[in-house]
Amino acid sequence: MSKTPALETRQLVYAVDGRTILHGIDLRVDYGEVVGIMGASGSGKTTLLKCLCGLVKPTAGEVWVEGVNIALLSERERMPLRLRLGIVFQYAALFDYLTVFQNVAFGLERHRRLSKAQIREIVRERLAWVGLEGIEDLYPSQLSGGMRKRVGLARALAMDPHIVLFDEPTSGLDPVNAYQIDRLITRLNRELGLTAVVVSHDVVSLMRTTHRIVMLDAGRIVAEGTPDAIRASDHPQVQAFLQMASAERL
Amino acid sequence: MWLDEESPRRQGALQASLEFVGALGLLLFASLRGILQARIELRETLHQMAFIGAASAPIVALTSAFTGAVVTLYSASLLVDVGGGGFVGGAIALAMTRELAPILTGIMVTARCGSAIAAQLGTMKITEQIDALRALAVSPVQYLVIPRVLASLAMFPMLCMSANAAGVLGGWAVAQAFGVATNTFLQSIRLLTEPFDLIGGLLKTLVFALIVSLVSCQQGLGTRGGAAGVGHATTRAVVLSMVLIFAANYFLADLLFAER
Numbered sequence: 001m002s003k004t005p006a007l008e009t010r011q012l013v014y015a016v017d018g019r020t021i022l023h024g025i026d027l028r029v030d031y032g033e034v035v036g037i038m039g040a041s042g043s044g045k046t047t048l049l050k051c052l053c054g055l056v057k058p059t060a061g062e063v064w065v066e067g068v069n070i071a072l073l074s075e076r077e078r079m080p081l082r083l084r085l086g087i088v089f090q091y092a093a094l095f096d097y098l099t100v101f102q103n104v105a106f107g108l109e110r111h112r113r114l115s116k117a118q119i120r121e122i123v124r125e126r127l128a129w130v131g132l133e134g135i136e137d138l139y140p141s142q143l144s145g146g147m148r149k150r151v152g153l154a155r156a157l158a159m160d161p162h163i164v165l166f167d168e169p170t171s172g173l174d175p176v177n178a179y180q181i182d183r184l185i186t187r188l189n190r191e192l193g194l195t196a197v198v199v200s201h202d203v204v205s206l207m208r209t210t211h212r213i214v215m216l217d218a219g220r221i222v223a224e225g226t227p228d229a230i231r232a233s234d235h236p237q238v239q240a241f242l243q244m245a246s247a248e249r250l
Numbered sequence: 251m252w253l254d255e256e257s258p259r260r261q262g263a264l265q266a267s268l269e270f271v272g273a274l275g276l277l278l279f280a281s282l283r284g285i286l287q288a289r290i291e292l293r294e295t296l297h298q299m300a301f302i303g304a305a306s307a308p309i310v311a312l313t314s315a316f317t318g319a320v321v322t323l324y325s326a327s328l329l330v331d332v333g334g335g336g337f338v339g340g341a342i343a344l345a346m347t348r349e350l351a352p353i354l355t356g357i358m359v360t361a362r363c364g365s366a367i368a369a370q371l372g373t374m375k376i377t378e379q380i381d382a383l384r385a386l387a388v389s390p391v392q393y394l395v396i397p398r399v400l401a402s403l404a405m406f407p408m409l410c411m412s413a414n415a416a417g418v419l420g421g422w423a424v425a426q427a428f429g430v431a432t433n434t435f436l437q438s439i440r441l442l443t444e445p446f447d448l449i450g451g452l453l454k455t456l457v458f459a460l461i462v463s464l465v466s467c468q469q470g471l472g473t474r475g476g477a478a479g480v481g482h483a484t485t486r487a488v489v490l491s492m493v494l495i496f497a498a499n500y501f502l503a504d505l506l507f508a509e510r
Contacts, residue, residue: 055381079387087385093378107386159386 012061039216086156146177303405318417339435340442342421356458368487371470
């Protein structure tokens, strides 16, 4: 494992319209790790994820992606660095006017010098990884929610990213589809050594997919540890969140 | 007290106006920079040319034909009565080339394409497709804005030409009913119009093309909220484009034709 972390934030602050969303976040994600960011809606999870991939510029602090502080870079300078990251959006964010093939091939056609046959092979392979073969000609509107998320993951994986960021990968899915996505994240981590950050309020999903969980509350890290340590935590906010999450499941 | 209550609202409107002008300027600058650096998505540009140009041509021609016809209806009835039937063709050609064809092109494309551009980009914004583009290291300006600006710049003059032809044709059809012979109609066009009337009108459409494409893209990319936000962005794109077209038209008319 490299000493340089895959991702790191130092005293990260993000404020918008006079409201502070993130208050001095210090987070480190090492290569090969799957880190979960847990918290209630509005706790700043998605904002933190967007700061990590440079989609949102922090108000203060540092965001290091593979040893580069992207907080200091302009949008144009951040662009190539984003190719090292794959992002799976909450609602997949597939381009709805393009087919599944065109969605997965989108980045390859623009950033890799590959023949059409090579692109077709990579798209077929990535779709096979996520268990979706033979749907290349369908449009996103013809897919179920779970299939869309898996196509979104295939699109992110097409560029061979070093790190994949997941925004609420299981939200809105039935338990079977949610379990499939969780297994996929675990398998990609084990088989490909993929580093991942999973933002979710789905406690069960985070407990079974991550090595470490960071609990966010009102833009601050209130607890951090392995899934077992989080489960055993006596921090009142962590306990309240876990209890509410389990009550919600019942 | 009244002033105290009103001033924040005025300040808000002023701030919003300045923000709009600033955002439009930045988008124009980013688009020009992208075009100069030849970062052009050819496939998307051709697709937009078909959408803005070819698909808009029938509606632009149809509205122009009826506009030419109705203008002739009024002018011919007056001119023929006073023995000026020989000026009908020139009058309609002058009105179409200098004013009506460029304005009708701008208005019809705003209604048909400006609204669609704002709605499409607005939907892409709220469904995180714009973020997905950026996540794939593709600039939304390069992929979405520049093709629409280039397609508009290429197709507006062509649409204006078809509007000119359709308007004069509509005028000719009505002039026939007033007993104006085709030869007389064409002769008066040659007599009263100059090449610059046509060129000036086409130059106007280039400015209108920039207004419609940039305002629609800016409003779409600035969409906030859900479906209601897309609706607001679409309405704002159409209203702002039309107001700016009429305002620009006045200054362009003054600049291009005041001395003629």
